Amino acid sequence: MRGQLTAAAGQSKAQSCPQCGADTPYDERFVAWCAACDWNVDPGGAEPVRGRFEAKQRRLAHRYGEQLHAELLADPDAAKGGDRSGTLARVVAVAVHAVTAVLAVGGILLVVLGWNTVVQPLIGAILLVAAVVLRPRFGRLRHDGPVLRRADAPRLYALVDEVASAVGTHGVDAVTVDADFNASVATFGLKSRRVLHIGLGLWEVLDQQERVALLGHELGHYANGDQRRGRLIGTALASLHTWLYFLTPVRTPHRRRTIPEMLTDLLMDVPRWAVYAVTLLLERLTLRDKQRAEYFADRAAVRVGSAAAAAGLMDRLLIGDSVESALRTESVRAQTRIGGAQPRAAADGLWERSAERAATVPEREYERLRRVAALRGHSVDATHPPTHLRRHLIEAGEPAAAAVVIDPEAAAAIAAELAPARETVAHAVIRDPAG
Ligand SMILES: [Zn+2]
Ligand SMILES: [Zn+2]
Incomplete structure (x- = not known):
């Protein structure tokens, strides 16, 4: 089926x-462009930056990504995990959770010891609520689409097990499927x-082999x-983002703030900046650690899927x-x-058409995209190293x-197991009311 459109659509002059x-x-x-002088290689220009935080994060990710790339190129075993910044990050994370613990203990003491006053239990209750909101949360199984358990997709799980044991770990307990242009692993x-x-x-x-490489990267x-190390720090970061959320004043645009509002805003500024x-x-x-983890995960992708498949994955x-x-x-x-x-007809074969379109992207367009990636510093998200350096x-x-x-x-068996999920997600993409 793939490549069917190549002959018809690939007419070039x-x-x-x-x-x-x-x-x-x-x-x-x-896009028409010149491989000799890079004329018009990136007519769209760089993507707009989403917020100051993200912009800063991306800049740092690129810098660390480049440094690590140079180090790993010189010595593939360089920069193995567990450096000083990793230890410091864990200390900071423990301190963040300690603040939550202090709030909880303080809240209990205020309620118990100040019972005969009115103000103290009230403040205590507020502290307790804050501690509950800020507590480390061990994520739930989050999903936007179908969840496949082992019994639903034995061949897919067998593949995941095989890839897992090839990279030296064990398989997963759940597989979630949605429409994202992404894959990931998480702990719940x-x-x-x-x-x-x-x-x-x-x-x-x-x-097929790029899928193996993808699974190799994730596992x-x-x-x-990475997941074990990430947990302590991940929960601390989640608490910090909750803090930021509560400390950021809600402003109604086009309305002048009253004096008391300005005073409370000022009062919140100090803890917010802290x-x-x-x-x-x-x-x-943690960023350096994360980047190194991505490069090492790519190595796992190469090991299980082959270097060609891992490079193909980067292109995709x-x-x-x-x-x-x-x-x-x-x-x-x-x-x-x-x-x-018709919505129903559009959902049928949605993924096949997507694969066909992707299969007709010529090598020349990939070459252009690779050059654009190097120019703009394309990365999968704010923490991944630049894609061209990974490749x-x-x-x-x-x-x-x-x-x-x-x-x-096996490929056919896995496709059959995924078929119901593919259909459900295709309908969600098209948003067919009858789906
Ligand atoms: Zn030219
Ligand atoms: Zn990754």
Whole structure:
């Protein structure tokens, strides 16, 4: 099925570059650009920055990503975990939780000892509520779509188990499926159970071996102990963000603040900036660790899926925006019934069409996207190292054969197990009222 459109849609003619005159193949579906002089390589320009915090985080992530890339290129075993900033981050995290504990103890004491006064139990109750809100939370199983248990998808779980044991860890307890152009692993519940999140937006445009590489990357995070290390710090960061939420005054635009409002805002400014500073410090202290973890997880991807598959996965990450916008277009067309499109029909074969579109993206467009990624510093999110550097490290490593290969029979069985979830999520994408 894949590549069906290539012959029809891939008709290209040549034109010459207005900047250097070199011959440039032209394909009307993609940006015209010149490989010789980079003319028009990035007509869209950099993406807008989402907020000061995110912008700062991204800048730091890029800097650390570049440093680590250079270190790991020189010595693949360099910068193994557990440096001084990691220890300091854990100390800060413990201190954050200690503040919550102090609030709880203080609240209880005020209520118990000040029982005969009115004010003290009241303040105590407020402190107790704050402590409850700020307590470390061991995440629940969060999902936007279907949850598959082992009994629902034995062959998928068998693949996950195989990949897990190849990278030196064990499998997962739940698999969640939604439309994201992403995949991730997380820990949930007090017993630290594992959940693998598969976003079909990404999964469906990968070939079998790239899927193995993706699973290798995700499970590699467990093998490297990232989740364990992340838990103490992750819960502390969540508490800090809750602090920030409560300390940020709600402002109604276009209305002058009253004097008492201005005074309370001023009063909240000091603790807010303090919390903000601690949050930044903790993010900063852990960012290097996170980046290293991503590079090591990529190594796991290479080991199980092969270097070619891991590099292919990096390329596929670059077409995320166009895959997502094509899905949105399908949804809009179906809902407005443009050209007689029907919601139910649009949900049928949604993922197949997405895979077909992705399969017709020519190598030349990938080359352009790789250059844009290097120019803009594309990364999957605010904590991942730049994608082009990840790809470069993957290609610079020892070429190795795949440790796990999906045979066609297993691939078909896994597709059949995922079929109901694919349908449910496709309907959610199109938002078919009957779905
Ligand atoms: Zn040119
Ligand atoms: Zn990762």
